[in-house]
Amino acid sequence: MQYRSFTKDNLQVSALGFGCMRFPCLTSGKPDRRESVRMIHYAIENGVNYFDTAYPYHDGISEEIVGKALAGKRREKVLLATKFPTWEATSQNKLDKILNEQLTKLQTDHVDMYMLHCLQKSLMPNVEKYNLIGWLEKKRKQGKIRYIGFSFHDELSLFKEIVDMYKWDFCQIQYNYVGEEVQAGTAGLQYAASHGLSVIIMEPLLGGALAKPNGKLTDIWAKSKYNPVDLALRWLWNKPEVGIVLSGMSSMEQVADNIAYADKAKVNSLTKTEQAFIAKAQNTYQKMMPVRCTKCKYCIPCPFGVDIPTNFALYNDAVAAPAAKTLGHNLYVMMSTESRANNCKVCGACEKKCPQHLPISKRLKDAAKLLG
Ligand SMILES: NC(=O)c1ccc[n+]([C@@H]2O[C@H](COP(=O)([O-])OP(=O)(O)OC[C@H]3O[C@@H](n4cnc5c(N)ncnc54)[C@H](OP(=O)(O)O)[C@@H]3O)[C@@H](O)[C@H]2O)c1
CATH class of the missing domain: 1.20.58 (Methane Monooxygenase Hydroxylase; Chain G, domain 1)
Incomplete structure (x- = not known):
């Protein structure tokens, strides 16, 4: 496993982080707790030391699974990230109530990386109204959280405003080779890094779409010697501004594969031929997909039941x-x-x-x- 320096304290984090939003599910639609725990244990044994969950993932069950998997000595070996659901800020009491609930589910007395979840324009009033940053600082003083960050889903201009409004330790952005100009994008990545934030990448495979090339892309990838997941992830790890790349893995095989890809994930290691190939795939892909849906499922349930x-x-x-x-x-x-x-x-x-x-x-x- 390759490790990278993270935050001003130069924490050594694995280049691959485990995104706990896409655990394997049973036919009931609920996550398979046993297999998910097994996958987390395997990842730790093979060098992954960063785990990212959140209050709403798998309807609240993700935090429980992560808590169970890390209980005991494993907790000391890893950095644990979760997020305050910014949309749930409706009273001061609720802030503490939610964090305490998260700590209970996670079976720990502190969260290493705590984020304001999903900052976007519509949620910014909550940040001010409930003084969320002041509250986070108070929790840090109490030892309940260690590092303060935010995850982001909006336009570049708002991203820059947020980066400028506080001395964040880190941020989490959606970024992949077909989304260089989507949301924060390449410009946001560079802006955050140049302002001293460590950057975590989410949705590196566009929610899995980049793992399954289709249409014209099937041929392009099949005729190449490249693996679409390996190259998509290495395109990210190649960038010096990228800290951790989170991958939401839904099978043990994917965990093993991604760990193998991360083993060779060095900065500035993509060859010119690989870069040219990615540019071709990017171009073809962008022409093909009419809807940039990442299957994050934030849009559902629809009041009328549309999936x-x-x-x-x-x-x-x-x-x-x-x-x-x-x-x-x-x-x-x-x-x-x-x-x-x-x-x-x-x-x-x-x-x-x-x-x-x-x-x-x-x-x-x-x-x-x-x-x-
Ligand atoms: N803060 C936020 O607002 C926010 C939003 C989104 C995500 N996140 C975090 O970021 C993490 C990463 O995002 P993501 O889950 O969307 O990541 P992603 O890597 O873009 O998509 C994950 C999907 O990629 C496929 N995949 C992964 N590894 C593979 C492999 N080796 N071979 C084939 N397919 C593979 C799987 O799809 P299949 O299941 O179809 O096989 C998996 O479910 C999340 O898990 C979550 O922790 C945060």
Whole structure:
């Protein structure tokens, strides 16, 4: 495992961080606790020392799983990250109540890296109204948290404002080779690093989409000697500004593979040929995908039951790979009537919650037209 310096204290963190938002699930849809714990233990045994969870992941069960997996001596070996759900700030009492609940679930007396979760324009009033930064500093003095950061889903201009408003230790941004200009993007990465923040990357495979190239990309990758996951992750690790790359892994095989990729993850190690190949894949991909949905599921539940991420996954595949259109149609008609895209009532509830700020209603209409 490669390690990188993190924060002003030069903590040594593994280049690969374990994102605890995509544990394997049982047919009930609930995470498979036993297998998830096994995956975390394997990751620790193989050098991963950074674990990222959050209050809402897996409906609150992720923090419980992480707590169980780290209970005892393992907790001392790792850096544990979780986040305050910024949208839940409705009273001063609630702030302490949530952090205490998180510490109980995580079976620890402190969180190493604590973030304001999902900072975006609509949530900024909460930061001021409840003096969240003052509260975080108080918790740090009490020893309940060690380092203060934020995770981000909005435009570059707001990102820079947030970086400038406080002496953060670190930040977490969505970033991958098809999203250089999405949200904070490359400019944000460099801005944060040049202002002394350590940077954590989330959604490095665009929620898994970059692991499964389709359409024209299938050929491009198949004819190459590259593995799409390896190269997508190494494209990130190649950058000196990148600290940890979080990967949400949903099987033991993925954990083992990603650890192997991280073993050779050095800064400035991509060859010119690899860089040129990524540029070609990036270009092709961007032309193909009509909806940049990352399947984070923040948009659901829809008040009318539309399964937004599934509709977009089918739509993206159907557009990007014409061969997948019939399959997409077959899967679409197998969905329940209420969960199909054509059940969208254009209420807009989902668009307020989408970290990507996608015009969901409009795109659902397009999806319904193509798949129906
Ligand atoms: N703070 C926030 O607002 C926020 C938002 C999003 C994420 N996060 C954090 O960032 C972490 C990383 O983001 P992410 O989970 O979206 O990461 P990601 O790497 O973009 O996507 C994860 C998915 O990639 C696929 N994958 C991973 N490794 C693979 C491999 N070796 N081979 C094939 N497929 C592979 C899996 O898809 P399949 O399951 O389809 O196989 C997996 O579920 C999250 O887990 C979470 O901790 C934070």
